[in-house]
Structure formats: structure tokens, C-alpha cells
Amino acid sequence: MAERETKISARNVDVFYGEKHAIRNLSIDIPDRAVSAFIGPSGCGKSTFLRAINRMNDTIASARVTGGIAVDGEDIYDSAIDVVQLRARVGMVFQKPNPFPKSIFENVAYGPRIHGLARNKTDLEEIVVSSLKKAGLFEEVKDRLDHPGTGLSGGQQQRLCIARAIAVNPEVILMDEPCSALDPIATARIEELIDELRQNYCIVIVTHSMQQAARVSQLTAFFHLGTLVEYGDTDEMFTAPQEKRTQDYITGRFG
Structure with missing residues (x-):
């Protein structure tokens, strides 16, 4: 883990919703160009912390x-x-695919346009095509870029949302259970895509599926009752966790 450069650093983070103390004294260093998975039971703070990273x-x-x-x-x-x-x-890529009620092209072009990333129409087209290619969607939609994004299948919509996120040149991509609404085939496509994207981005994924965490991430963080119990190399976490609570969760004793 030492050779990876830190991209996101949190120190003594607490998050409250009114009286509810959702995250307690969390400190973590998340490296660049790797996938970090957040696992843990429902309501343990995973998504809350994810949303804190881009001030959602x-x-x-x-x-x-x-x-x-x-x-x-x-x-x-x-x-x-x-x-x-x-x-x-x-x-950010959310649990439920949420394309804008616009064409496939406009879904991806929207961000670059409002952020002034394209000097002209040619630039914009290049950004859209390259983002769709990176999201593994271009070949499937290249003949219908003017069709509504909402007309795509669930898995395609989620890849469109990933293309939309990539189009503004992010450094970090947060994914909040990006596959939970998808079938196994669409899920496999998204997982392959995550594996490709980590070459260039810092990716943090919240997942309910420990199998998914084991497949796509290099590092795993286990959350329980608003605290970060353990964070480390995914393989080690699943084979030799440091903490009993992690062991109990991974072996299905609670959660």
C-alpha cells in the first residue's frame, strides 16, 4: 500500500444529521489510481461518508x-x-441510474458545456465520444446519440451516468452502490469498467456485496455503527481481518 499516492485524506471527521451522529471520528487516507470499497451493514455510515467527500x-x-x-x-x-x-x-454515480431527460449526446455534453471545457462544437463532440468510449458504451449507442438517454436499458443508463461523470475530467469517481439496481450481466460490465477506470482515477465504491468488493477493489474499508473499524488491502481483509467485528461481518455472523 505504501507505493500508492494518497488522493483523499480525512482526519477526525464527524457527520451529524440533526441529533443523529452518523459518522464518528473517522480518519482515512484513500490512494489514487485504485478502487477502495466501503462495506458494512445498512445505516453504518458508508454512503454518508461518501457524500461528505464531494459535499453532497x-x-x-x-x-x-x-x-x-x-x-x-x-x-x-x-x-x-x-x-x-x-x-x-x-x-458521483448513484445507486439508481439517473440520466437527464435529454439525448444521449446532451447527457454527456452537459457538464463540459457548463464548465467551459470545449472551445467549439468539434471539441465537444470529441469529449462526448471519448467519454462514451471510456464508459464502454459508444459502440452500442453511436447510431442514436440523438435518442433520449432514458430509453436505454438500466445497465446502459448507468454507463451513460459514468460517461457523464468522466466528461468533466474528474480526478475521483464516487460510486454509491452502482450495481444494486442492475442484473448480473450489466453488473459484470460495470465491474469490468471500474477495473479499467482505476488506471486513471481514484475510485471509491460503496457496495452491499462483499463478493463485489472482493472482485473490484484493491482496498476495503469496513464500517460499523458510524465508525471505520478497519481499512486495508482487500485480499488481507477478506482472508485475515485484524478486527473481530470485521471477521464476524465477513463470515456472516451479523449484518
């Missing part, structure tokens, strides 16, 4: 985040940070 919790009135989270050493909760820019750098 800001959209919830009762949410409060304390402690520090930095991307490339820059505190993302600093008042000078432009949240729109942050969310371009730290993209």
Missing part, C-alpha cells in the same frame, strides 16, 4: 460535518472552495 451532504439542511477532508491536500470544506468545481473534480 450540503444539500441536507440538518447535516453538519466537522473535522477535515482534503483532496490533494486541499481542504474541501474551506469556505473559499467552489462546490460546483469540487463536484466536477469529484464525480
Whole structure:
């Protein structure tokens, strides 16, 4: 693990929703160009922490985040940070595919257009095609880029959402159970894609499936009751966890 450069660093992070203490004193260093999986029972804080990494919790009135989270050493909760820019750098793919009610082309072009990443129409087309290719979708949709994104199958819609996230040149891609609404074949496609994308991005995935964590991640973090119990090499975590709670969860004694 030592050779990987840290991309996201959290120190003593607490997250509250009103009175509810959702994350307790969490510190973690997440490396670049690797997949880190967050596992643990429902309601243990995995998605809450994921959303703290691109300030999605800001959209919830009762949410409060304390402690520090930095991307490339820059505190993302600093008042000078432009949240729109942050969310371009730290993209998010949700559990349920959520394409915009626009054409396939416009779904991907939207971000680059509002962030001014394309100088002209040719530039924009190049970004859209390259993002769809990276998301493994271009060959399937190249003849119908003007068709609505909502007309695609669930697995294709999720890849479209990944293409949309990639199109604004993010450094980090957060995925909140990206396969839970998909069938096994679509899931396998997304997992292959995650494996390819990690060459260029820091990827953090929340998953309910320990098998999925074992297949796609290099590092795994186990959450329980709002605390980070253990974080380390995925193979070691599944074969020789350090903590009894991790062992009990992995062997199905609770969760």
C-alpha cells in the first residue's frame, strides 16, 4: 500500500444529521489510481461518508460535518472552495441510474458545456465520444446519440451516468452502490469498467456485496455503527481481518 499516492485524506471527521451522529471520528487516507470499497451493514455510515467527500451532504439542511477532508491536500470544506468545481473534480454515480431527460449526446455534453471545457462544437463532440468510449458504451449507442438517454436499458443508463461523470475530467469517481439496481450481466460490465477506470482515477465504491468488493477493489474499508473499524488491502481483509467485528461481518455472523 505504501507505493500508492494518497488522493483523499480525512482526519477526525464527524457527520451529524440533526441529533443523529452518523459518522464518528473517522480518519482515512484513500490512494489514487485504485478502487477502495466501503462495506458494512445498512445505516453504518458508508454512503454518508461518501457524500461528505464531494459535499453532497450540503444539500441536507440538518447535516453538519466537522473535522477535515482534503483532496490533494486541499481542504474541501474551506469556505473559499467552489462546490460546483469540487463536484466536477469529484464525480458521483448513484445507486439508481439517473440520466437527464435529454439525448444521449446532451447527457454527456452537459457538464463540459457548463464548465467551459470545449472551445467549439468539434471539441465537444470529441469529449462526448471519448467519454462514451471510456464508459464502454459508444459502440452500442453511436447510431442514436440523438435518442433520449432514458430509453436505454438500466445497465446502459448507468454507463451513460459514468460517461457523464468522466466528461468533466474528474480526478475521483464516487460510486454509491452502482450495481444494486442492475442484473448480473450489466453488473459484470460495470465491474469490468471500474477495473479499467482505476488506471486513471481514484475510485471509491460503496457496495452491499462483499463478493463485489472482493472482485473490484484493491482496498476495503469496513464500517460499523458510524465508525471505520478497519481499512486495508482487500485480499488481507477478506482472508485475515485484524478486527473481530470485521471477521464476524465477513463470515456472516451479523449484518
